[in-house]
Amino acid sequence: MAVPKVVIENQIRVLRLAEGDMTQQELADQIGVSRQTVNAIEGGKYSPSLEAAFQIARVFGKPVEEVFRWVEKR
Amino acid sequence: MGASFEEKSVWIQLVSLVLGLGAYFAVAGRMMAAGVTALPAYTVLFLVSVALMVAVLVAGHVAAAIASKPEGRDERDRLIGWRAESNSSWLLAVGVFAAITGMLFSLSTVWIAHMLLVSLFASEMLGYVLRLLYYRRGMGGA
Numbered sequence: 001m002a003v004p005k006v007v008i009e010n011q012i013r014v015l016r017l018a019e020g021d022m023t024q025q026e027l028a029d030q031i032g033v034s035r036q037t038v039n040a041i042e043g044g045k046y047s048p049s050l051e052a053a054f055q056i057a058r059v060f061g062k063p064v065e066e067v068f069r070w071v072e073k074r
Numbered sequence: 075m076g077a078s079f080e081e082k083s084v085w086i087q088l089v090s091l092v093l094g095l096g097a098y099f100a101v102a103g104r105m106m107a108a109g110v111t112a113l114p115a116y117t118v119l120f121l122v123s124v125a126l127m128v129a130v131l132v133a134g135h136v137a138a139a140i141a142s143k144p145e146g147r148d149e150r151d152r153l154i155g156w157r158a159e160s161n162s163s164w165l166l167a168v169g170v171f172a173a174i175t176g177m178l179f180s181l182s183t184v185w186i187a188h189m190l191l192v193s194l195f196a197s198e199m200l201g202y203v204l205r206l207l208y209y210r211r212g213m214g215g216a
Contacts, residue, residue: 033148036078036209040150045212049149 004072011067012042015060031055079144080151081209086134088202094127095195102188111184154208162201169193 016022024038031038031052040046041056048056057064077085101119110116138144147155173189 033150034078034080034145036076036081037148037150040212043212046150047213052149 007044007071007073008047009044009069009071010042011069012038012056015062015067019060027056027059030059076142077209078151079138079142080147081206082138082142083135084202084205084209086131086138088199088206090127090130090134091195091198091202093130094123095191097126098123099192099195106184106188111182113183113187116184116187150213153213154205157213158201158204158208161204162197165197165200166193169197 012027016024016027024042025035028035028038032055033052037046037048041048041052053064053068057067060067098119102116105115105119169190169192172193173186176186176189
């Protein structure tokens with residue numbers, strides 16, 4: 001049975017812009033990671049820990065599933 | 075994307091390792107080829123190369139810290155470090171087994187010591203290169 005490739009997509013960039021052009025550095029400072037880590041999460045190069053994912057969702061006042069989506073690609 | 079302080083630190087460690095131990099192996103290789111088998115003859119050379127490594131590490135980190143404020147390690151840095159170490163430590167294990175095998179065959183102490191040093195050098199270098207790759211290419215499936 002072929003296992004589908006799973007990609008975790010996110011809406012961080014859209015949410016940042018909606019929050020009055022919040023910068024990656026501002027988001028990084030609020031969740032306690034470097035700006036480069038926020039950049040990597042946003043670009044899909046790094047899947048954050050559950051704790052960081054919840055912290056990001058909390059900053060935007062959204063449930064975590066509105067920030068991150070589990071997408072299966074075949 | 076600009077490099078974080080941690081990524082710069084990995085570059086500095088890689089350069090320091092290549093310069094320090096690279097210089098050591100360049101000279102020690104000639105000494106071994108010339109038939110120098112007394113281990114103490116290599117000690118001063120090794121200490122000089124360690125001092126060179128420390129000097130490059132300190133100067134590099136001071137320069138990097140002046141250029142941009144260190145942020146401290148975060149979860150991505152830690153994961154990259156663990157993954158790189160887990161994928162590079164086998165080289166050190168190969169060196170240890172090779173050294174043990176060399177001992178069984180009564181290989182000279184100089185060769186055994188250098189076998190261990192080469193495997194440590196290779197393992198560390200692979201670890202740094204992997205870290206840099208993970209920083210640049212990412213770890214989407216982590």
